[in-house]
Amino acid sequence: MSGLTSWRLALRLAGRDALRHRGRSVLVLVMIALPVLAVTAADVIIRTQDVSSVEGLDRRLGSADAQLEVPAGGAPVLQAFDPLDGNTSTGGADRVPTAQQLADALGGARLVEQREGDLLVRTEDGVTYAAGTEVDLRDPMTDGLFELASGRWPAVDDEAVVNQAMLDRGYAVGDRLDLVVDGAPSPVIVGVAESTASRGYPLAAGRLGSLGIEVSRAAWGMGPAYLAAGGPVSWETVQELNALGATVLSRAVLTDPPPDSEIPDEIRGWSGGTDDAMIAVIVLVVAMALLEVVLLAGPAFAVTARRQSRTLALMAASGGTPAQSRRVVVGGGVVLGVVAAVSGVLLGIAVGWLLVPVVQHWSSERFGPFDVPWPHLVGIMLFGLVSAVLAAVVPAWIASRQDVVAVLAGRRADRRPSLRSPLLGVGLLGAGIAGSAYGATSASSGEFTIAASAVVAVLGMILLVPVVVVALARLAGRLPLSPRYATRDAARHRTRTVPAVAAVAATVAGVVALGIGVTSDEAENRGTYQAMLPMGDGAVTAPGLTDEQWSRLQDTVAGKLPGADLTPIVGVPESSPIADPEARSYYVEAHLPGKRDGEPLLDGWGSSYGSSILAGDRLPSIVRGISLGDRDRADAALATGRAVIFTDHPVDAGEVVLRASWWTPGDGDELPPVTVPAAFVSYTGTDRVATMVLPHDVLRQLDVPTARVGLAVGGVGISAESERAVADAARSVTSDAGFYVERGYQMPDETMIAQLVLAGLGGVLMLGGTLTATFLALSDARPDLATLASVGASPRRRRSIAASYALVIGFVGATLGALVGFIPGIAVSYPLTRGYAEVRAHYLDIPWLMILGLVVALPLLTAAIVGLCARSRLPLVTRVD
């Protein structure tokens, strides 16, 4: 029989067999199609979400051929094909090209100027930031930047369009936009338009000058931008414009990019190259998924192999080659694999299409057009096919190795387990433990070593499952009938049992390992949590408020929290109030005498309370992270007029040099330094509240004013409701106000969700694997069930046997999996909770409840479900005369 003919025959036989055993075929199809479907849908959604450069061109260019921007760094500039992927300026700030120069370089193209900036808008609640765009929206070149939903485009400078988010803030078409800043224009809203690039953030657009956006703020360093129309702009032209000092986004270059070698060397490394870590993770995930599918679908194929084993044995006895007999079983894998892969992909595309609007709703980005990544899908289909064939091949290989004599003699059992596999399994397990230990102690990238070792350990455990199952059967003598039968029968039919137990064990191992990682991480968060305030106290923060606004805020809060102690937090104003942008902002630097350029005293700056330089004659209560002894020392120092400087290393000195500087939008200067006596206090917190506390006298010496930067609230219990009320009240004064109440460490919802998802996933996979194996076991056990019927077993006995099967598989699998899962779980807690280099720490928290649930409760639940779902009719003996 030629190769092709025998394959055709094998496929035909396989197809017929699949149709005959519909239940089993459907089970296998589901096992293989589900992962394919999930991966396809996820891929489709991600690709749709990911707006590639080409797809996003219209959003940035409208209908123009190119967009030019002049960065403040000046000529020449270097850029990647898409300037957003990377651009840099290598020249001075002086040579800013004019519009005419740019147009000439483009060969006389028409340019339309475009300005983008931040706007301050007064709203119902107060004041908020918004995005502003100034460009002539009636010019055909801008078609595609915005979508007009209602009304019309602005025709004159006194008009503007806004988006829905702005309307939500209290505006309507016909109102005037109140742009807060003195002297800012207030255009009339004539239409509603949505940006094609983003949604959810308030936005206004109008003609040049309608919104008061300033160009070329020296501080931010962005020059004017232009849209150009005048024919495609080639890469050579782009480089000419680069020489002039402008970056260019050219439609022609992006739709048909030149070879990568054209990218300037300085830029080359920036654009997203392949991320090694990402690839490693993907490979690992694919490997585990493949393993799971093989383990879950394997038992179904094993039963096929068993059914055909008699035929195969007869073939072998009459001279057929094992290859020919294997082909029939592999053919089953091919047939079902193809059907499952194709249907999984098609369904996945459909599910992805259905889910895109749902995911879009939760995302702030606008998704691109529905994108089906065909090359990926081919890969996914192959994955489904390969896993199906693998799931068929392994049992087929086992079936063809079996004892021909035993099968023909009708002995329904597998061979005695060999010693080779368990020894290999112990070896792999040992290697996994060693790898995990190595990964735990290694300085970096330990997670990947541990993940790889986990896979190795799981493989080793899988090889040990037969031994465990057989050992369990030996001990089953004392059990009642149903569990005793189930245990021994499971050991007799290892081809069917081992994959199911292994699937459950692999799942549980993964869940336990990840669970330990997550909870240990949580323990670290809990352990390293720094209370920002005394427990139960609160603080109101609001950037950029004037003193008068603070008074109003304080009164409002007092109204909401009667009886509370309200203490203003006073500090150096590091930013100007929103309402008074011309006011001075100050900053104070501290260093040891003579060590201006030495090691900073406190690495890092930035405060959550409006200022990192606090003022006062006593240590404000919001400063935490200081030992009690140090608190007293700091209080004493402030009382005697000394400055208190926070450091992250012990400093032994008595004086500090303070340098103050101030700036406004157009100006700035340094003030003369002052040396004052100081006390140095170690700050061990992770949140930066302040870098120093200065007595008022010292500040007067520095000629630096103070202002209210926050409001400390204490003295009463603050319920969640009051917290909300105070926060809302604060926001009524300014929309950026916030109210924080220290309630200790709160486990974030994501962790809870992560744990629930893990447990849920584990449960679903365990149920799936157990159901498969039990379903197959029951059909295998028909003769025994008939014997039981003849001996007088009640029909309900079938249920208890089904439940016992499920219990054996679930319990053995979960126990083994939990034991093996501890290894990578404990190991991964080391790198996860290591903390910073100086702070060698280790947190290990084992979620005993979840593990107990997985090992005890879940198998029992699964067994109960299986027992309830099993039919309670024993096959009665029908002997054909």
Next chain:
Amino acid sequence: MSVRQALLALLEEGPRYGYQLRAQFEQRTGATWPLNVGQVYTTLTRLERDGLVEGAGDDGAGHVVYRITEAGSDEVATWFTTPVERAQPPRDELAIKLALAVTVPGVDVGTVIQQQRTATMSALQDYTRLKRRAADGQSREDLAWTLVLDSLVFGAEAEIRWLDHCEARLRRAQLERPEAAPATPAAVEREASR
């Protein structure tokens, strides 16, 4: 009936006279084939004439004792090592009866078969009952008796198997040519119940 060789085999054990030989034979074969004393003496005379036995005188009670000769021993040895020929099977009354019943019109062959089977079965039951009792004994003689019994048992069984086979053969012939073949009781009933 190879009485000659049987007597020779008995004489191989030692010299005996006629009545002794008969008693021994019947004991060994469970009196399945009863022997006539006259038959014994006639056979002994012929054996003596052929030189296979010789007279051994009187035993003092008036019995003529015979002894086996060397030629006779050879004859016994040959008999034991030569398989029984089946060249000329004895006339089987049952086979003749059935053969005739099939061809003679008006005879219900099925009933003939059934009645014979029942009778043979009863006989088989009797043999088996005897075998049950004989199973307790341990001596070589008892073993010999069981072997003989078994030959009867297997013979009866073979007959019943043959009868089953005849019946099946007849039914098949009936299905192929319903008008020609004679009826069996079951066929009649089926016809009646339709």
Next chain:
Amino acid sequence: MTAVLQLREVTRVHGAGETEVHALRSVSFAAHPGELVAVMGPSGSGKSTLLTLAGGLDTPTAGTVTVEGQDLAALGAAGRARARRTSIGFVFQDFNLIPALTAVENVALPLELDGVRSRTARATARRALEEVGIADLADRFPDHMSGGQQQRVAIARAVVGDRRLILADEPTGALDSETGESILRLLRARCDAGAAGVLVTHEARHAAWADRVVFLRDGVVVDETGADRADALLDAGATQ
């Protein structure tokens, strides 16, 4: 002596319409304590159907099946199962034993299913194994026993707990003649001890061990042998 098993005018029809098959037609049959009845017939004669009806594994389309005075059809499925646990013992040609259980566990099966405590059941089972002469195989699995040994265990299970009715369906089918004969001796011994036995077989030699041999053809009893034919006829007549 009242019969342990009594079939009165039992009919069993499979299928309907054109594909109807009459497995048994108005068959009357009885088995008494101490009696071994053999049922012979070609394939399709209904002998296995008779056995499954006698054991309550199937219900007749018409007629009654009575075991130890109880109408099996009236008992319901649970009651019939109980009868199989306590009064009736089955021996089949093959797949008698559950391979996942040892010999003694197999024999103890009906007792354990009936709720007898494990230890007591095992002890009773061991006694039954002794009676059939293979007490030393008690802890072996069926895979490691010869066919004859397996059938002995099956018989032990069929008689454990002093069952009164043993139903054997070609128990010697897969065995050689010597081993088969020893199995029949066992059955005979049990019947001599007071049980009633029904033996379905196609081997005349084995059927000969019975007290009565019943011939089935096309679902009807066509003849029967037996020492006490008169008793059988009287029995049948008395219950009309």
